[in-house]
Amino acid sequence: MNQDKLKEQVAHEAVNDIQDNMIVGLGTGSTMYYAIQRLGERVKDGLNIKGIPTSEQTAKWAQQYGIPLTDFSEVSHLDIVIDGADEIDGNFQLIKGGGGALLREKIVANATDQFIVIVDESKYVKTLGKFKLPVEVIPFGWEVAAREIEALGCEATLRVGKDGTFLSDNGHYILDCDFKEIHNPEKLNQDLISIIGVVETGLFINMVQKVLISYSNPEKIIALNN
Ligand SMILES: O=C[C@H](O)[C@H](O)[C@H](O)COP(=O)(O)O
Numbered sequence: 001m002n003q004d005k006l007k008e009q010v011a012h013e014a015v016n017d018i019q020d021n022m023i024v025g026l027g028t029g030s031t032m033y034y035a036i037q038r039l040g041e042r043v044k045d046g047l048n049i050k051g052i053p054t055s056e057q058t059a060k061w062a063q064q065y066g067i068p069l070t071d072f073s074e075v076s077h078l079d080i081v082i083d084g085a086d087e088i089d090g091n092f093q094l095i096k097g098g099g100g101a102l103l104r105e106k107i108v109a110n111a112t113d114q115f116i117v118i119v120d121e122s123k124y125v126k127t128l129g130k131f132k133l134p135v136e137v138i139p140f141g142w143e144v145a146a147r148e149i150e151a152l153g154c155e156a157t158l159r160v161g162k163d164g165t166f167l168s169d170n171g172h173y174i175l176d177c178d179f180k181e182i183h184n185p186e187k188l189n190q191d192l193i194s195i196i197g198v199v200e201t202g203l204f205i206n207m208v209q210k211v212l213i214s215y216s217n218p219e220k221i222i223a224l225n226n
Contacts (some may be wrong), residue, residue: 001214004030006120007084010214013221014082014118020048020177023091025108027083028055028061031118035082040065052078054108055101056169074183085117086131086202088124088211092226093185097134097202100159100168106200109207117211126212129182132157134202135175135192142173145197152191154179167224172199 011034018039020026030139036058036184041064043049053059062069081103087095094117096102108113135156137145146156159174166174177221182188182203189203211224 001219003120003122004214006214006216007031007118008034010118010120010212010221012038013214014116014212015039015042017116018042018047018049018080018082020209022049022079023070023077023109024049024051024060025051025078025081025112025115026051026057026067027081027105027108029084029099031084031120032058032082032149033061034076035118036067040067043067050075052108054083055099057099059099062120069127072111076111078108078114080114081109081112082116082118083109085119085123085204087128088117088119088208089126089128089185092208092211092224093128093203093206094204094208095128095133096129096204097174098131100134100166100174102202103136103168103170103172103200104135106204106207108203113209115208116209117208119211119213121213121215126207127181127183128185129179129205132178133177133182135177136168136170136172136199137174137175138197138199139171141197142175145195146175147197148195149175149177149192152179152188170199
């Protein structure tokens with residue numbers, strides 16, 4: 001089975017957890033696309049929910065599929081948040097931000113006690129770090145922040161988009177940091193966040209309640225509860 005099919009299956013499974021009257025955090029990325037599409041079908045069939053999107057792209061898809069949206073001016077707690085990830089390890093620690101949405105994703109994930117992560121088998125790893133860790137930084141003086149980040153033991157590359165330097169939805173830059181292997185994600189997160197100019201990191205530490213992983217051979221979805 002190809003990776004897109006695995007993403008679709010795990011996304012559909014997660015959407016089964018959504019019930020009437022819930023406030024739902026909607027993550028970002030290609031796996032979430034399938035969840036948004038499926039959720040839109042359920043809304044069409046009468047499911048009454050409101051979503052909070054974690055990116056402009058997700059907001060567009062939600063509108064396209066007829067999902068009513070709300071925001072933090074109306075809501076302070078979310079009943080459930082569903083999101084993809086770039087890597088997850090056996091301790092439920094995550095790397096996110098491959099799509100640049102890590103800051104809003106972390107704000108939304110922090111506002112629930114039901115943060116559900118959906119991944120295909122390729123994202124479930126023994127040690128985090130093969131995927132370059134996205135770190136969101138203020139554009140002014142980003143070079144200084146990058147040098148301090150590199151002093152922690154990585155190579156930090158400024159992300160480039162199709163129109164030049166990539167800008168997050170919040171108007172910030174993203175540094176993709178190649179640590180190779182991250183053995184103490186909690187400490188690294190602390191060290192990074194204490195650097196002036198760093199807005200947020202793609203390390204999601206002790207935030208996940210449940211992960212759903214789709215496998216191809218044999219075909220199955222495994223749920224791990226934290
Ligand atoms: O910024 C993007 C998000 O953190 C995504 O959740 C992550 O990159 C996974 O995306 P995808 O489902 O496209 O692999």
